[in-house]
Amino acid sequence: MPMGAVQRGTVSMPTSPLLGHARVNVRQEKDVGQGGRGRWGVLPQTAQGFFPLSMPEESQEQPQTPQHVSLFDVSLPPGSSHTWLSPASPTASGAVRTQTTTNTDSPTIFSRTSNSVQIQTSSPVSAGAGGEARSTRSNPTSALALGPAYESDDLTSPHDQMIFGQDRGGEADVRDEVEGISPGGRKKRVQVRIACTHCQRACKKCSNTRPCERCVKYRLDDCVDSTRKPRKSGVKRGPYKRRASKYAVTGEYSTDPRPKQPQISVPTLPSHQGHPSRLQAKISFSDIAIGNNAQQSLSTGIISTSTDVSRGLLIHSHDDARTAPQQDSSFADAQRTFSHRLANQASAHAQHIPTYPPDPRFNINTDGIVNTTANDLTQALSAALSGPRWIDGQRLDLSSSSSSALTALGGEATRRAEKRSRPSPLYPKTPTGHFPISLRGDRGDPFSRAVSPIRQLSAPGTTVDVSTNLGWSELGKNQVSGLGGGNIPPSGGSIGGGTLNGGKMSGHGVIILGAPEMFNGDSSLAAQSTWTGTLDQAGHVASPESTAIVTDSSSVQQHHSVNLSNTTSKALFFRPHHNVQNQHSTQSFEISSKIRRPSLRTLISQSNGSSRAPSPVKSNGNNGGIDSPTLFDQPMNLDEGLEMVGTRLHSWKGWEDSAVAQIQEESLETGMVGQDDANMRDSAHDFMDGLGQVGMDQVDGSAPIGFESLMGFSTS
DNA sequence: TACATCGGATTTTAAAAACG
């Protein structure tokens, strides 16, 4: 919407093949009744549809260069002449006359005299004194009857013309080459780069002059350029149609001795832009026996050839870049004809057509190892959640419910849509059905198992406020066993019987504790309510060898903080309002008493990239470092109930059968489509909530810790 | 008939993706 203008009409055109196709169908009906503003292929049905009543100056001074130059482009031999029949002017009662000269009573005409097209304009039919040139309302029916006229057998309808062009080896629609003239015989609409504010508001044609023509005409002041709203950025789009690469897969040489019919990747009928005659075909030859003449004709015709690309044959045709996968029966017929002829000219060999949509891309190093970063995964997931979906090679637009888009068409459109769902060699079926494993972090999600909920709470050197973050710490000299072992003050005995009510011990220097309740009711601990360690005036640990245990927060609150820098001990665990055993440490960890798996989605979520504790890293044990508290180095035993996942993947029925509607329904059901990310929660978020740390600042007052650092991703 | 308004077709433009 132009800034400052009222929104109305189309906001954006869907480029989904499905939707595009649907809309064409719908409009075709409408156009019959209302007169033609259809796309190419739908013939303009009013005189104006073909012949603009006035020729805007821009069209003369800055002709539009066609964006896509067709291989079909062929110059018309000098001497040949083309004349289009002009529709009668609306006042001429439907009489049809051949226009070859300027006629003041006629609208614009196009005539071809040599290999160029001359565009002649004449005075608008009803351009009375003043007023913008606009149509007299014409009778749609008679307008339809007029339609586009082509001279004798030179051209038939645009549609046939396309087929013709192929059959004739590339003699394409010459008009297509003429700048600004569309295949339907209609002049390409020319727009100014930016309209003035007046014209913009009025939705009327502006000019490049200032004041613009319209403002001059209506004596409007302050004719100034409007401003364009900056396009929003950061919107992920998902994979693009893979473009033809020089190194594109040109088919490994087939070892299959059986002769194969060459397969043409089916060019498609343009849905809304472009033109059939822009169909292009590229063929690579090498060991294909083909006569010089044939090659010659091919290379000068519709097909560009080369002989150096590959063994085997690649027939890779594609239409205008903007067209989308669609099929039309008559067009498909033409394609079959086309491919058949090619088949007769060149014995076919192996060919390979890259699949579409493209496969995910990965960074693959020289060892063939796939490097997938968290960012890669994030992007992939983002695209999967918000980007377009591909169903059997059809790109579905999520912004408008694809399933309803299908059903809303009704009748003919639906039938066509169903027809299109036929499998094609280019567009493999999309497997459907319930995916046999969960990716949501719950039971059955194998991915989430790689990460421990234990996290490093803060980076070395940070100062932790003990007064509000009490907890346990432990000197890690010995393998902790039951929190006894002489390491635990005050008595060196066990605490809570050594098992800490579900707390766990592991590795040197790491203390993992369970719920705070573990000390409740433990008389021996409760008695130790005084701090026996030494803190300096600032609350820092002054006596590294001291140990202390406190069983309630009040006894510790007088000590403000523990400086974790420049110490050599192994670990510190603390948790708000829990008991603390203070220990100088360079590392600190915390763990939930309840271990839950984060979902894959959480694992790959984007971090804010700052103020994160570094990811835990497993040391080699020789440098005095501390082993990662993650479970990466632990055996990945499948949970009970997960053992069969692998088997289920292989035997998944969905690989075989397919039902587009089903997968659509399922994706809607599971909320994996179109759901606001911010509202998606999973077990990992709950887990963090349980810790009381989610969304909160770190205990040292720095920015919140991202899930990524918690989960072991370090993107720095 | 002039012109305001509207729906939406068509074009332009630039961000994202692909490529080299």
Add this chain to the structure above:
DNA sequence: GTTTTTAAAATCCGATGTAT
């Protein structure tokens, strides 16, 4: 860094309403 693909944003056609 360059090219191509996409889709947001803009232009403005042509139908329609309405005041004159």
